Amino acid sequence: MTKALAAIALTFGAWHSASAADLIAVITPSHDNPFFKAEAEGASQRAKALGYEALVLVHDDDANKQSQLIDTAIARKAKAIILDNAGAEASVAAVRKAKEAGIPSFLIDREISATGVAVAQIVSNNYQGAQLGAEEFVKLMGGKGDYVELVGRESDTNAGVRSKGYHDVIDKHKGMKMLARQSTNWSQPEAFKKMESILQANPGLKGVIAGNDTMAMGAWAALVAAKRTDVVVVGFDGSNDVRDSITKGGIKATVLQPAFRQAELAVEQADKYIKAGGKTTMPEKQLMDCVLINAKNASKLETFALAK
C-alpha cells in the first residue's frame, strides 16, 4: 500500500516537474547544414528566454520521420511547434495532425502547399533574394558567358522560386548561356560530384549559380580541385562558410536569408498566440526580405544575421 502510494507520488512528481515549463518543439532538417542549425538555435534560445522548455528535433528531410516527430510533440503536449518542414506537399498532413491535436504550428523557411493549417508560415522573400543574386552573378560574368545552375530539392518550393528569380533576371541577358541545370538536392557532396563531371564536359564554363550555399561550397571545392578558381560562383543563404570563402576571394557572392531572426520571430509569434488563448493578429504567410552579400559587406555577416 505505501509502495503504491509512493509510486503515485513519484509519478505525480515527475509529471508536475515536466509541466513546470511549457514546451515548444523545434523541428528542422539536419543540423549538418549550418542554416538549419542557426534556425534551431535561434528558436530554442528565444523559447528559453521566454520561459519555455525547448525540444529540438531533426527530421533529416524525411516526411515519415517528421510525422513521428510531430507525434512526439503531441505526446509531450507541446504548446507550439516551430517547423522547417520536410516537403511542401508531404508536410500538410503532419501539420494538420498537430492542429487537430490542438497544437499550433509556426512554419519557418519553407512553405507547405496549404493555408489555414499552420498558424504562421514565415519565409524569406526568395524571389526578391534570387533576383539580387542573379543581378550580381550577371555583373560578375560581365553580362555574358556559359554557366550552370545547381537547383535544390524539387519537393521544396524554395528551389523552384529561387530558380525563377534567377532566370527572370539572367534570361534577359542574351549573352548568358545556360549549359546545364542540375538538381543536387541542397547537398554539398552531390554538388561536388556533379560539378566534377560538368567541368570535364564543359571546359569553357565561366559561372555557377547555386540555389543554396552548401551546393555553392560543393561546386567551389570541385573548381578548386580542377584549378578553375576563375569560375564565378554565387550561392544563396549567407552561411559563415560562404562568408569566409568570399573574404578569401573564392565564392563571389551569396544572398542572406535572415534565418536566425526568422526563427526568433516564429517563437515570439507562438508565445503571443499561446498567451492570447489561440489568437493571432499576424497574417499566416509572411515574407522576410533578403540581402546581397559580397566582398563589400561579408565581414559584417555572422550566423545568418548582418551587423548594422
Added chain:
Amino acid sequence: MTAISSRRALMAERSARPRARAALGHIRQVGQIGLLGLCGLSLAVALAGCRIERRDAAGIGEATGSAQAEPDAGAEVTAMWTTKVLPDLQRRAGDMADLRQALAAKADDQLAPHGQRNQGGEGPWNLVVKLTGKVTQVDNDEMALTLDMDTDGDGRADVQVQLGPLLKGTALRDSLSFIKFSDFPDQIAYAQLASALNERALSDIHKTQPRERIAAWKGQTITLTGVFVADNGDELPLVLPVTLAPATASAAAVTAPATHAAAGQSKASP
C-alpha cells in the same frame, strides 16, 4: 472575405488547369485518340470540378495549391490593373518630402497610410510615392534604363527611377493594400504576380512615353507616381514608376526651381 474567397476560387481553377492538361497528355501518350480523348477531356473537366468542390466543401479556411500550378498572372493583372491597382496607388501615394521626413523620424503611423511592410511589421517599408523633380542623370544601360532625380531642389540626385527592361524588386506587389501572400498557393505564384505587375507598369508607361524619349530627359522636370522600398542600403531609393510624364510648368516651379547650377552634374551620393 469575399475578396479572399474569390481569390481562392481563382487558385482552385488555376491549379486545376495543368492537371487537366496532364490528364490529356497522358491519354495522348497511351496513343488513344478520338472518343477516348473526348472521355479524357470530360474526365479532366469533371476532375477539375471536383477539386473546386472539395476545396469549397472544406470550408474551414483551408486551401491547397500545387507548386506545379501555372497561374496566368498576366491575365490576373489585366483584370485588376485599372479597377484596383491604379486606384489603390493613387489613393495612397504620399509626397516624397513627407515620406522622407516620416522615415527619418521612424514615424510608422505616418507611413502606414502610404504603404506596407513585410516580416511581421519589422521589415522595410514598401511605399507609394508621388514626386516631381529634375532628371540629373540618365543611364541608358541596355538592360536597365535609369533616371537619377533631384526631388528636393538641392541639385543632388535623391532618387533613382528604374525603367527596365530589367525591373528590380517586388515593391509594387508588396505596397498594394489588397494583395495578401496568404491568398496565394505558394511563393512561385506570388512571385509571378510580382513580375507581371512590374511588366504591366513598364508597358503602360511606354504606351505614352517611348524609351528613346525618356532616355533624352536629362535636365527635364518630370512628375511620377511610383513605389519603392525604403531601405535600399547605401543606394538611392529605387522607384518603379506607374505613371510618368514631363511636369507642367506650375508643378515644376513648386518642387524643382530652375536655378540649380549643379543640376545635371553628376550622380550624387546620398
